[in-house]
Amino acid sequence: MIEETPDYAQITEMLKVLCHPVRLKIIDELKGSAKTVSELGRSVKLPQSLVSQHLSILRHSGIIKGVREGRKVRYSILNPIAIKILKLIQNKTKGRN
Numbered sequence: 001m002i003e004e005t006p007d008y009a010q011i012t013e014m015l016k017v018l019c020h021p022v023r024l025k026i027i028d029e030l031k032g033s034a035k036t037v038s039e040l041g042r043s044v045k046l047p048q049s050l051v052s053q054h055l056s057i058l059r060h061s062g063i064i065k066g067v068r069e070g071r072k073v074r075y076s077i078l079n080p081i082a083i084k085i086l087k088l089i090q091n092k093t094k095g096r097n
Contacts, residue, residue, distance in 0.1 A: 014081070017061040022046065022054050024086060030064060031083045034076035 017023065025044045029035060037055060041048040055075055058064045065078040077083060 014061060014063070014079075015085075017057060017063060018082060018085060020054070022050070023058055026051065026054055026058065027063070027077065027082050027086055030075060030077050031086075034067070034074040036072045036074055040075070 018027075022044065026040055029040055029043050035043070037048055037052050040055070041051045044051065055064065055066070059066055059075075063077070063079045063082045064075050066073040066075050
């Protein structure tokens with residue numbers, strides 16, 4: 001059996017994308033259900049334009065996807081690894097504040 005070498009460059013790029021508090025909040029909001037940019041803006045308490053910028057970064061990295069529904073786009077998690085990483089970090093940092 002041939003063991004595959006991990007693609008450390010790809011792993012690093014994903015971690016760079018995840019290494020922002022706004023993007024982590026967005027992922028946390030999307031883990032329950034798909035949401036529009038305006039719904040996300042309200043839940044993370046940030047302007048829609050800023051949320052859109054972060055959604056674009058997450059989408060281009062393959063972490064989330066957007067599906068058009070009429071005039072709106074609903075965003076959802078495409079790569080469940082992002083949720084696993086978030087949960088792991090949340091579990092490890094509980095009680096450290």
